[in-house]
Amino acid sequence: MGDHHHGPAKGLGRWLFTTNHKDIGTMYLWFSFAMFILGGFFAMVIRAELFQPGMQLVEPAFFNQMTTLHGLVMVFGAIMPSFVGLANWLIPMMIGAPDMALPRMNNWSFWILPPTFLLLASTLFMEGGAPAFGWTFYAPLSTTYAPPSVTFFIFSVHVLGLSSIMGSINIIATVMNMRAPGMTYMKMPLFVWTWLITAFLLVAVMPVLAGAVTMMLMDIHFGTSFFSAAGGGDPVLFQHVFWFFGHPEVYIIILPAFGVVSQIIPAFSRKPLFGYDSMVYATASIAFLSFIVWAHHMYTVGMPVAGELFFMYATMLIAVPTGVKVFNWVSTMWRGALSFETPMLFCLGFLVLFTIGGFTGLMLSIAPADFQYHDSYFVVAHFHYVMVAGAVFSMTAAVYFWLPKWCGKMYNETMGKTHFWISFVGFNLAFFPQHFVGLAGMPRRIPDYALQFADFNMMSSIGAFIYGASQIMFLYNVIATIVSGTPVSDEKVWDGAEGLEWTVPTPAPYHTFETPPKIDPAHAHS
Amino acid sequence: MCFEAKRLFRLALGPVLMLMSAVVMAAGAEVSQVNMRPGVTEVGKEIYDLHMIILWICTIIGVGVFGVMFYSIIYHRKSKGVVPATFHESTKVEIAWTIVPFFILIGMAVPATSTLLNIYDNDDADMDVLITGYQWKWKYEYLDENGENVTFFSNLRTPQNEIYNTESKGEHYLLEVDEPLVLPADTKVRFLVTANDVIHSWWVPDLAVKKDAIPGFINEAWTRTSQEGIYRGQCAELCGKDHGFMPIVVNVVSQGEYDEWLSGKQAEAAEIKELMAQTFTLDQLMERGKSVYDRSCLACHGANGEGGLGNAIANSAVATGDLGEHLEIGINGVPGTAMQAFGGQMNDVDMAAVITYQRNAFGNNMGDMVQPIDVYNHKKG
Numbered sequence: 001m002g003d004h005h006h007g008p009a010k011g012l013g014r015w016l017f018t019t020n021h022k023d024i025g026t027m028y029l030w031f032s033f034a035m036f037i038l039g040g041f042f043a044m045v046i047r048a049e050l051f052q053p054g055m056q057l058v059e060p061a062f063f064n065q066m067t068t069l070h071g072l073v074m075v076f077g078a079i080m081p082s083f084v085g086l087a088n089w090l091i092p093m094m095i096g097a098p099d100m101a102l103p104r105m106n107n108w109s110f111w112i113l114p115p116t117f118l119l120l121a122s123t124l125f126m127e128g129g130a131p132a133f134g135w136t137f138y139a140p141l142s143t144t145y146a147p148p149s150v151t152f153f154i155f156s157v158h159v160l161g162l163s164s165i166m167g168s169i170n171i172i173a174t175v176m177n178m179r180a181p182g183m184t185y186m187k188m189p190l191f192v193w194t195w196l197i198t199a200f201l202l203v204a205v206m207p208v209l210a211g212a213v214t215m216m217l218m219d220i221h222f223g224t225s226f227f228s229a230a231g232g233g234d235p236v237l238f239q240h241v242f243w244f245f246g247h248p249e250v251y252i253i254i255l256p257a258f259g260v261v262s263q264i265i266p267a268f269s270r271k272p273l274f275g276y277d278s279m280v281y282a283t284a285s286i287a288f289l290s291f292i293v294w295a296h297h298m299y300t301v302g303m304p305v306a307g308e309l310f311f312m313y314a315t316m317l318i319a320v321p322t323g324v325k326v327f328n329w330v331s332t333m334w335r336g337a338l339s340f341e342t343p344m345l346f347c348l349g350f351l352v353l354f355t356i357g358g359f360t361g362l363m364l365s366i367a368p369a370d371f372q373y374h375d376s377y378f379v380v381a382h383f384h385y386v387m388v389a390g391a392v393f394s395m396t397a398a399v400y401f402w403l404p405k406w407c408g409k410m411y412n413e414t415m416g417k418t419h420f421w422i423s424f425v426g427f428n429l430a431f432f433p434q435h436f437v438g439l440a441g442m443p444r445r446i447p448d449y450a451l452q453f454a455d456f457n458m459m460s461s462i463g464a465f466i467y468g469a470s471q472i473m474f475l476y477n478v479i480a481t482i483v484s485g486t487p488v489s490d491e492k493v494w495d496g497a498e499g500l501e502w503t504v505p506t507p508a509p510y511h512t513f514e515t516p517p518k519i520d521p522a523h524a525h526s
Numbered sequence: 527m528c529f530e531a532k533r534l535f536r537l538a539l540g541p542v543l544m545l546m547s548a549v550v551m552a553a554g555a556e557v558s559q560v561n562m563r564p565g566v567t568e569v570g571k572e573i574y575d576l577h578m579i580i581l582w583i584c585t586i587i588g589v590g591v592f593g594v595m596f597y598s599i600i601y602h603r604k605s606k607g608v609v610p611a612t613f614h615e616s617t618k619v620e621i622a623w624t625i626v627p628f629f630i631l632i633g634m635a636v637p638a639t640s641t642l643l644n645i646y647d648n649d650d651a652d653m654d655v656l657i658t659g660y661q662w663k664w665k666y667e668y669l670d671e672n673g674e675n676v677t678f679f680s681n682l683r684t685p686q687n688e689i690y691n692t693e694s695k696g697e698h699y700l701l702e703v704d705e706p707l708v709l710p711a712d713t714k715v716r717f718l719v720t721a722n723d724v725i726h727s728w729w730v731p732d733l734a735v736k737k738d739a740i741p742g743f744i745n746e747a748w749t750r751t752s753q754e755g756i757y758r759g760q761c762a763e764l765c766g767k768d769h770g771f772m773p774i775v776v777n778v779v780s781q782g783e784y785d786e787w788l789s790g791k792q793a794e795a796a797e798i799k800e801l802m803a804q805t806f807t808l809d810q811l812m813e814r815g816k817s818v819y820d821r822s823c824l825a826c827h828g829a830n831g832e833g834g835l836g837n838a839i840a841n842s843a844v845a846t847g848d849l850g851e852h853l854e855i856g857i858n859g860v861p862g863t864a865m866q867a868f869g870g871q872m873n874d875v876d877m878a879a880v881i882t883y884q885r886n887a888f889g890n891n892m893g894d895m896v897q898p899i900d901v902y903n904h905k906k907g
Contacts (some may be wrong), residue, residue, distance in 0.1 A: 054691040061767045134764045141724040229742020270610040301738045305646040316549050316631045320624060327623045330595050335611040337604040359584035368641035369577045371736045372562055375762040392570030440559040441731040442902035443762045444843055450701045
């Protein structure tokens with residue numbers, strides 16, 4: 001361990017005042033896991049109510065609060081912070097930097113999150129209940145017709161945006177300024193590339209979200225009419241503004257996941273990534289396209305046909321760079337020497353299920369067909385294939401992949417593989433049947449449904465319970481590893497792993513790369 | 527080979543089990559449906575064909591991609607002692623897998639564009655129906671050139687007892703209404719879609735019509751079918767507490783039956799007009815008021831006026847206070863709250879009856895009553 005410099009401070013102060021990227025990364029990861037459990041608990045309430053037709057456990061108004069909070073907590077509390085945590089841990093180690101560029105801001109961008117989610121969760125106990133207008137909070141349901149707690153929701157969103165923007169600025173500053181000498185942009189690991197692009201997306205769209213909620217605030221409390229037709233405003237304006245944020249947002253979630261998969265698949269294929277350059281260009285293309293496709297979420301609002309056609313063609317185009325990525329991963333595996341440790345299993349799960357989610361995404365992009373798919377369970381199935389099997393599976397893979405590096409101990413491989421298979425079966429059981437009920441006409445966000453949807457909903461609930469329960473095994477495995485895992489001291493941990501983070505000792509010392517590493521100029525990229 | 531087969535089996539087990547159970551479910555219960563319905567309109571069939579074409583293209587690409595992947599998984603394993611190749615990057619291959627999908631997309635975009643233009647062809651309709659979404663019901667208004675519009679509300683008919691599991695559920699649980707939209711067959715019907723409060727969305731899968739109902743704006747959609755029958759749908763945009771409880775039922779009948787139905791509705795409207803000039807006894811108002819209450823007030827104010835999303839009516843300051851104020855709230859609602867203005871959606875007879883009912887039921891015992899003329903006068907100011 002460190003032959004010079006101090007280690008971490010002692011006690012609670014270490015965590016409260018830390019400016020160390022590894023500590024902050026760790027806090028982000030634990031926080032996001034706690035939110036994953038909370039959001040998962042909301043999902044379990046939803047699936048329990050939908051287990052059978054009829055109202056059994058909760059009232060419709062509370063059901064709507066559950067769907068709303070489930071979405072908000074999972075998107076803003078679980079998935080986004082988890083990838084920020086990963087970025088904190090890995091980006092400095094991957095580019096040979098001693099820490100993030102702005103360590104004090106780093107501390108703050110994390111520590112404003114927990115109180116914000118406490119505030120958001122506390123709306124459940126307020127008079128009128130928590131926000132019940134869906135995570136997309138369309139006006140005027142979220143303005144004129146919202147419960148009083150909406151003001152607290154607006155404040156939460158503002159602070160979350162602040163945290164994301166600070167985190168992104170930090171990542172951009174770090175990647176642009178702190179790369180080790182010789183680490184040119186086209187030598188950066190793909191995870192760093194995808195996060196750099198993601199950070200630009202975040203800086204571009206979080207202010208738009210802040211604008212949307214500020215307009216809501218004005219409509220609710222200060223008598224403006226941005227989203228009220230009665231005062232000359234337009235409810236559809238809200239949707240345009242929201243989705244101008246919302247569509248890049250889904251790529252903000254998935255691009256770092258692409259980065260993770262692009263690190264792990266080559267490692268367990270023991271073969272370099274097939275097309276590094278084209279992966280970078282594909283990521284940038286997806287990011288660009290994400291700004292000009294937002295209204296494909298709004299095909300049924302009554303846009304002029306020319307607008308519909310533009311958004312349909314632009315959306316279909318996204319299939320091209322996304323296809324490039326999938327083909328690249330598959331070609332990387334081709335004629336490699338594959339092995340199937342837990343991180344690789346989760347990446348393969350990602351590859352298959354994300355591709356299915358991509359296919360349904362292509363189907364949804366077809367405007368005329370979307371008149372039948374829109375706001376049905378088909379959409380719910382689609383975005384859970386990309387959000388859960390895409391983002392969450394890759395995040396899980398990342399934890400298994402880098403955990404031994406972080407704590408110097410190996411997780412239980414059998415339990416990891418079991419976790420994968422139970423997750424895989426549970427996930428598909430939960431979400432595959434939702435394609436069927438959606439196509440058969442079941443709208444989303446309903447607390448009760450017609451009898452012809454009963455069988456598939458019951459399957460879906462059982463699958464969701466299985467998937468939910470499998471996360472307890474994940475938690476146990478991670479804790480058991482940290483507490484009593486088999487020690488590993490090999491710097492590389494995995495024989496196929498490439499990159500600077502695998503050149504530091506295992507476990508990674510508190511301070512790494514205080515002197516920049518030498519980058520072999522002949523080496524193409526890590 | 528045996529070893530590989532076992533591995534393959536294990537890898538494929540998850541999805542196969544899932545598909546098998548889906549098929550079993552679908553075969554076992556005839557009502558379980560796994561695919562989009564072509565529906566009963568030309569547009570619906572076009573959309574269905576489009577959906578199937580793209581589904582097949584995706585399936586074929588998927589089989590190709592996953593085929594290559596599974597081949598690698600089976601044959602390119604470290605445990606078989608293979609030495610990994612080192613190749614990467616091939617401009618030719620990369621250009622190919624960028625260009626080929628692009629052409630496939632163009633192939634999809636052509637039929638999609640033509641179907642979309644068809645969906646947007648709202649011209650030359652034979653009749654117009656104005657659809658207005660309310661929390662949580664639909665209003666249908668048949669626009670008539672002579673101004674003799676036929677208007678009615680369509681509410682969920684499923685009893686609360688079925689929803690709360692104290693009675694067994696009927697065949698059309700949650701998809702049944704007190705008064706369906708009646709349309710003639712073989713007629714191009716244009717829908718003008720709007721909303722009174724929040725955004726709703728009018729969706730009937732068999733007609734392949736889904737259009738958002740947006741307060742302050744009017745959207746257009748259309749349908750035409752030659753197949754008589756009853757088609758059911760639901761509100762598709764989250765619109766608050768009872769979003770799941772505002773179904774749509776469309777009854778397509780022959781032109782003759784439609785004309786008969788329409789003149790029946792017109793006669794009914796004339797009758798209401800006549801009733802509006804009458805004076806009722808307390809008992810008559812109470813009887814009518816109860817049915818109006820159950821239909822329009824119960825969802826928020828509770829079966830016994832105990833309140834819920836809305837305030838309690840039993841023993842409330844409004845229902846036991848000044849009659850004029852009570853009437854004002856019923857007619858014009860309370861702005862900024864979920865209490866809507868019912869003056870526009872309830873005829874004066876029903877309004878008089880339900881206000882009277884609220885003042886004399888649930889333990890309220892005001893003894894006063896409202897006549898239709900009072901409602902009329904209040905509206906006039």
